Amino acid sequence: MTLVRYEGKTFEVGPQESLLDSLNAQGAAIPSSCRSGLCQTCLMQARSGVPPESSQSGLQDALRLEHYFLACLCYPEEDLEVSLQGGARPLIPARVIRLERLSETIRLVALRPEAPMTFRAGQFIHLFHETGIFRSYSIANLPSDDEIQLHVKRQPDGEVSGWIHESLEVNQTINLRGPWGESFYVPGYPDQPLLLIGTGTGLAPLFGILRDALSQGHKGPIKLFHGSRHPEGLYLGAELKALSSHSSHLEYRACVSGDEAAHPYERGRASDLAFREVSDLRGWRIFLSGHPAMVKEAQMTAFLAGASLRDIRIDPFTFTPGSPDSG
Template identity: 35%
Template sequence: MPELEVAGKRWTVAPASNLLDALNAGGCKVPYSCRAGSCHACRVRCLSGEPADAKPEALDRLQRAEGWRLSCQCLVVQDLVVEVFDPVRDGIEAQVLSLDWPAQDVLRLRLAPSRPLRYSAGQHLLLWNDEGIARPYSLASLPDCDDWLEFHLDCRSPGLFSDRARLLAPGDRLRLGELHGGALHYDPAWDTRPLLFLASGTGLAPLWGLLRDALRHHHQGPIRVIHLAHDPRGHYLAEPLAELAAAHPGLALQLITAAELPEVLAQFRLVSRQTIALLCGDPASVEDFARRLYLAGLPRNQLLADTFLTREA
């Protein structure tokens, strides 16, 4: 029977136990969100021994060389000595600059990190609160343009992190965990190709940064933005998006609700098979969008998508 050791505490676990489950069962309180190897909230460092890793490509070579593993993707097959990620020791402190509600259930959070953070539009960042709860959020800010890190939190449903975030005030402190890239990015080489941004809910956050990144690079091809919300009040960036559309003739904006989605999908046509599509939102919406794009003839390698899941309290 393999043994786990964390901070001097040692206990036996069943062979091939999931490492995340074994650590939490042993009282280590390792956070997690997706359990799919995407959010990186459950990252731990293996000091001795090696687990069976189902997704080694999820971390870069340097992180793996330092012993970091995603515990949700690992099985305990031999004795392991593990160090749990400590946001105080391993993270970056950030101060809350401002909070506002661009929609009733969307909290816009702006943070100032204690030291400069190099990132690209569309990346994710792990946020830790003072209760040790960690969640990954997409960056809505644009590097070299915004003087803050911006996040859009969906607060429609109860959540351990989002409920606490409602109580934050300017000057409060959070910790920043690992920065990692999802599928979404803007490539200046796409300069003349049509761009299609499809978002549901706060899946608009990374696309807001990427859209501004494309415009900053003076993108020459047509750009179409479609935002899906539960109702008209959910189009929380309607005004700034409309302002961008008014300033850029090549940018078309379409705000739709869930009730309108079937008709929009049925009538959807590609302006060109050279289109690059960037999708972000809940899995069901992203799947609906992606299916329609495939039927419309979009090559699969021209579709970039990120999905997010909301964990309830």
């Protein structure tokens, strides 16, 4: 057992627990996304004590020397005093300016932050419930839209998604924090082929990334596979078809893995259909988001099919059954 000081409190961390899991389980809200050392959302700094070398994997030398580390990879070997990268970010109030129904279970929430908030399409924010608990939601639009758009699926018994669907109203002010995440379009490689695979509201970051790529004049082929077990889990089909009819290099594929798969849907899991169609991914940039098991499996498949790890951007919508937030 080691002792970790964070924001003036002392936390006990067991030998088998990552610092991220331990702090979150004890009520400290440490932001995270991939939980496997790739996205660096949970970057922290040891103010005293030395973090294990394995928790600094993938960090630049300058950061290592300053005792920065990734909380998801950190199994402390000695007592530490830690802080979040750059300190905790401020809460930003945002007004709900629009609420729309994208499907039976998915709602579009458009927000206008009341303080400047710089973000990239595809990153995610923490959205706070009135009680102070928060959940992560991906940003589905471009900064130039002058608002933040989220696609929120109502989870059965979901505390925050249920509140968003049933109680949130236009003109209400809520709190946001962020953005976080490394899954966004980086200009500079306009001919690179892009493969986007998402399940359910995993479409949210992909929709933003896709619009960003198109608005920045991406010329290489773009293939978007959106999957769900049931047709009701797919949405924005008309908008995506319209986008692909105006951009000949964009292909949109709606995939249903359950028994109701019939025209116009393709039958099968989005990731299976995508990798069957593109089996050699050398030189491709890949974006994966949504169900954590799909993201993890597809990341491995893409790597084995030749994609470079730094060209695979992941956004697993992690949650721990019964826990307040795992994002």
